[in-house]
Amino acid sequence: MTIRVEEPVESRHVGQRHLDRLVMLSDGIFAIAITLSAIELKPEQLPGESLWQAWTVPLYVYFLSFLIIGLVWMIHRRIVSHLRDVDGIGTAINLTLLSLVALMPVVIRFALTHGAQRETVQIYGLGLAITYACVAALWGYLAFIAKLAPDVSRHLARAWLYQPLSVSAFSIAVVFGAGRVWVGVAICALVGISLRWLSSRYQRLDTQKA
Amino acid sequence: MTIRVEEPVESRHVGQRHLDRLVMLSDGIFAIAITLSAIELKPEQLPGESLWQAWTVPLYVYFLSFLIIGLVWMIHRRIVSHLRDVDGIGTAINLTLLSLVALMPVVIRFALTHGAQRETVQIYGLGLAITYACVAALWGYLAFIAKLAPDVSRHLARAWLYQPLSVSAFSIAVVFGAGRVWVGVAICALVGISLRWLSSRYQRLDTQKA
Amino acid sequence: MTIRVEEPVESRHVGQRHLDRLVMLSDGIFAIAITLSAIELKPEQLPGESLWQAWTVPLYVYFLSFLIIGLVWMIHRRIVSHLRDVDGIGTAINLTLLSLVALMPVVIRFALTHGAQRETVQIYGLGLAITYACVAALWGYLAFIAKLAPDVSRHLARAWLYQPLSVSAFSIAVVFGAGRVWVGVAICALVGISLRWLSSRYQRLDTQKA
Amino acid sequence: MTIRVEEPVESRHVGQRHLDRLVMLSDGIFAIAITLSAIELKPEQLPGESLWQAWTVPLYVYFLSFLIIGLVWMIHRRIVSHLRDVDGIGTAINLTLLSLVALMPVVIRFALTHGAQRETVQIYGLGLAITYACVAALWGYLAFIAKLAPDVSRHLARAWLYQPLSVSAFSIAVVFGAGRVWVGVAICALVGISLRWLSSRYQRLDTQKA
Numbered sequence: 124m125t126i127r128v129e130e131p132v133e134s135r136h137v138g139q140r141h142l143d144r145l146v147m148l149s150d151g152i153f154a155i156a157i158t159l160s161a162i163e164l165k166p167e168q169l170p171g172e173s174l175w176q177a178w179t180v181p182l183y184v185y186f187l188s189f190l191i192i193g194l195v196w197m198i199h200r201r202i203v204s205h206l207r208d209v210d211g212i213g214t215a216i217n218l219t220l221l222s223l224v225a226l227m228p229v230v231i232r233f234a235l236t237h238g239a240q241r242e243t244v245q246i247y248g249l250g251l252a253i254t255y256a257c258v259a260a261l262w263g264y265l266a267f268i269a270k271l272a273p274d275v276s277r278h279l280a281r282a283w284l285y286q287p288l289s290v291s292a293f294s295i296a297v298v299f300g301a302g303r304v305w306v307g308v309a310i311c312a313l314v315g316i317s318l319r320w321l322s323s324r325y326q327r328l329d330t331q332k333a
Numbered sequence: 334m335t336i337r338v339e340e341p342v343e344s345r346h347v348g349q350r351h352l353d354r355l356v357m358l359s360d361g362i363f364a365i366a367i368t369l370s371a372i373e374l375k376p377e378q379l380p381g382e383s384l385w386q387a388w389t390v391p392l393y394v395y396f397l398s399f400l401i402i403g404l405v406w407m408i409h410r411r412i413v414s415h416l417r418d419v420d421g422i423g424t425a426i427n428l429t430l431l432s433l434v435a436l437m438p439v440v441i442r443f444a445l446t447h448g449a450q451r452e453t454v455q456i457y458g459l460g461l462a463i464t465y466a467c468v469a470a471l472w473g474y475l476a477f478i479a480k481l482a483p484d485v486s487r488h489l490a491r492a493w494l495y496q497p498l499s500v501s502a503f504s505i506a507v508v509f510g511a512g513r514v515w516v517g518v519a520i521c522a523l524v525g526i527s528l529r530w531l532s533s534r535y536q537r538l539d540t541q542k543a
Numbered sequence: 544m545t546i547r548v549e550e551p552v553e554s555r556h557v558g559q560r561h562l563d564r565l566v567m568l569s570d571g572i573f574a575i576a577i578t579l580s581a582i583e584l585k586p587e588q589l590p591g592e593s594l595w596q597a598w599t600v601p602l603y604v605y606f607l608s609f610l611i612i613g614l615v616w617m618i619h620r621r622i623v624s625h626l627r628d629v630d631g632i633g634t635a636i637n638l639t640l641l642s643l644v645a646l647m648p649v650v651i652r653f654a655l656t657h658g659a660q661r662e663t664v665q666i667y668g669l670g671l672a673i674t675y676a677c678v679a680a681l682w683g684y685l686a687f688i689a690k691l692a693p694d695v696s697r698h699l700a701r702a703w704l705y706q707p708l709s710v711s712a713f714s715i716a717v718v719f720g721a722g723r724v725w726v727g728v729a730i731c732a733l734v735g736i737s738l739r740w741l742s743s744r745y746q747r748l749d750t751q752k753a
Numbered sequence: 754m755t756i757r758v759e760e761p762v763e764s765r766h767v768g769q770r771h772l773d774r775l776v777m778l779s780d781g782i783f784a785i786a787i788t789l790s791a792i793e794l795k796p797e798q799l800p801g802e803s804l805w806q807a808w809t810v811p812l813y814v815y816f817l818s819f820l821i822i823g824l825v826w827m828i829h830r831r832i833v834s835h836l837r838d839v840d841g842i843g844t845a846i847n848l849t850l851l852s853l854v855a856l857m858p859v860v861i862r863f864a865l866t867h868g869a870q871r872e873t874v875q876i877y878g879l880g881l882a883i884t885y886a887c888v889a890a891l892w893g894y895l896a897f898i899a900k901l902a903p904d905v906s907r908h909l910a911r912a913w914l915y916q917p918l919s920v921s922a923f924s925i926a927v928v929f930g931a932g933r934v935w936v937g938v939a940i941c942a943l944v945g946i947s948l949r950w951l952s953s954r955y956q957r958l959d960t961q962k963a
Contacts, residue, residue, distance in 0.1 A: 579792055645819075
């Protein structure tokens with residue numbers, strides 16, 4: 124163990140290593156958030172209730188949350204896989220996103236203990252809206268400001284920006300819906316549909332060119 | 334940190350990175366599920382019981398579960414190590430498998446607090462059956478539909494498909510057995526034995542050809 | 544699986560693998576410390592308090608802690624990304640740093656259950672001071688004693704040494720401040736400002752030369 | 754994402770990937786075991802006790818355990834870094850070692866809640882002995898039976914086998930000591946000293962030849 128590595132660490136190695144570690148930290152946090160979401164399930168069998176009934180709601184919340192974290196992970200994987208390296212601001216936005224992902228088990232525990240109250244739905248929806256807005260901010264910064272994903276076409280980059288923003292808009296519509304603010308629901312739904320339409324339009328434009 | 338990486342991110346890099354991250358997320362979840370299974374052990378010393386007696390059942394459940402998760406991990410490792418890359422549907426099936434692996438500590442906690450009741454055995458067996466069916470679905474899709482493992486021979490691919498399916502069949506036999514549905518036990522055991530026979534037959538065919 | 548890898552494992556491979564694994568273990572512990580910090584949040588709604596009020600303090604403590612762990616992680620990433628490999632003493636210092644990072648969720652839980660008492664602030668500040676001192680010790684050893692980062696200029700290496708030391712000094716100032724030892728506050732603040740000045744001076748010297 | 758990776762997955766890639774994943778799973782479990790050990794610390798301030806007194810014992814147990822897991826990790830890192838690939842039995846022994854590492858937080862929780870009783874020391878010592886015996890079994894199998902570390906000299910391989918075995922012997926001596934079986938203490942200490950002597954002798958022989 125006394126023989127040292129002789130190859131110099133070049134600047135581009137440093138950039139690559141920065142990206143590699145961001146990916147490792149991210150996957151770690153995603154993995155733990157998913158597993159801790161499961162551990163929050165503590166089904167309690169009420170009298171007169173079968174075991175299967177006691178497990179229904181917890182399992183439903185768990186698989187819903189798994190779907191949500193899983194989708195965020197898949198979008199995150201797509202974003203990061205097209206980067207050459209990452210800078211300080213991109214890392215900061217990514218860490219912010221991870222801080223929201225790590226909160227997911229807490230939101231799930233809250234939802235499981237407080238039931239289907241109005242405020243539960245609102246907190247769940249708000250958490251979702253902020254998370255997807257953060258995903259959009261990450262991609263928007265990396266692709267359009269820092270220009271760290273030059274191998275993705277302009278059209279595709281826009282499609283990938285509008286997609287999470289539309290999820291964000293739909294989530295805020297749910298928050299308004301739980302509060303019975305129907306004007307808010309209408310506006311957010313409209314914004315969400317427009318964003319989704321824009322997203323699929325740019326995706327089509329990209330496919331035609333390729 | 335101002336010098337940027339100049340090498341373009343090619344499409345095949347993206348595919349490789351997608352697979353790498355799937356592996357990282359998977360290993361993270363396997364690792365946490367295993368460690369959280371351990372943390373659920375809370376041996377309580379009843380009066381008149383020695384310390385060693387209090388630890389016997391929890392340790393037995395723990396090592397059994399470790400064996401089960403460990404086997405799933407080894408099969409998962411074998412599947413993924415033969416892939417060139419992975420697509421969206423394969424990722425989705427893999428995430429479903431991970432959602433089941435992440436549930437394992439909850440199932441163990443349930444088994445530890447509810448003892449050797451009939452329903453405990455059934456939930457344990459059902460969880461096992463679904464998990465191994467999901468492993469089979471993952472390999473079936475990747476090898477036969479998406480054709481992402483072209484370096485594995487047809488015979489070996491079939492052997493690896495029937496193997497987890499047979500575990501699944503034997504697990505359902507246990508579920509039926511706990512419910513005293515002896516016809517179900519007989520059918521499932523028969524299916525399981527047939528699948529295992531098929532699996533070892535294809536494995537032999539592969540060895541002869543090589 | 545019977546075909547063995549034929550390439551020999553050279554000593555420099557061993558060095559690289561040692562560094563790789565240190566990075567993996569580190570990122571694992573950072574990821575779990577962050578996620579477990581979140582899981583400690585158990586907002587309780589007191590009578591007459593709205594749900595949003597109950598979440599304010601926990602979320603504030605969480606994001607503050609996330610910021611602190613995130614900054615330590617970013618400095619750690621910068622240090623390790625410039626290493627060619629790592630030796631036994633460097634590994635030991637790194638493990639000590641990780642043992643402090645892993646304690647962060649416990650400190651946060653303590654802060655959340657004990658409120659804004661004097662001792663809470665002191666423990667938080669002391670934890671911070673020791674952690675950043677450990678970061679400085681890691682870089683100081685690797686860059687100046689073991690000379691494992693020969694690709695970083697002397698000036699930059701000094702700037703990176705004084706930076707975490709200044710954070711350490713400011714944290715001790717907070718500890719003294721909570722204990723109302725104003726002389727201690729003054730001395731520590733002075734030391735902290737000097738270190739920060741030194742750090743930015745060496746960073747400037749490095750930029751001029753390059 | 755429609756362009757597929759074209760390079761075939763060769764058998765030696767499979768071997769390398771198997772080893773890579775074993776490393777990833779191992780580091781994940783080590784990282785979580787360490788962090789969960791910390792989370793078990795729940796210092797309670799008894800009346801008339803200062804805050805610092807309440808934290809002394811928990812922190813002592815934590816850092817002791819961190820040292821133990823850290824040492825196992827460093828030996829594990831050394832073993833694995835000299836492997837070219839890994840086979841099924843090696844994986845199984847490694848998983849057994851991981852199952853013991855994952856139990857460490859449970860042992861620590863037990864030690865923290867049961868205090869310095871005789872049985873606490875015995876369980877702690879026994880856990881240590883089994884873990885280090887498992888480390889020795891891992892290296893013994895990989896180096897001497899499967900011959901997967903051909904780049905390590907025969908002498909060094911023996912030194913690395915006797916070293917963990919000596920820790921194991923000393924730990925059993927502690928178990929006997931807590932039970933006041935002085936003959937057992939004497940025998941185990943003697944075995945431990947002999948093993949340590951053998952280990953340093955082979956290490957010297959290796960250095961002389963190189």
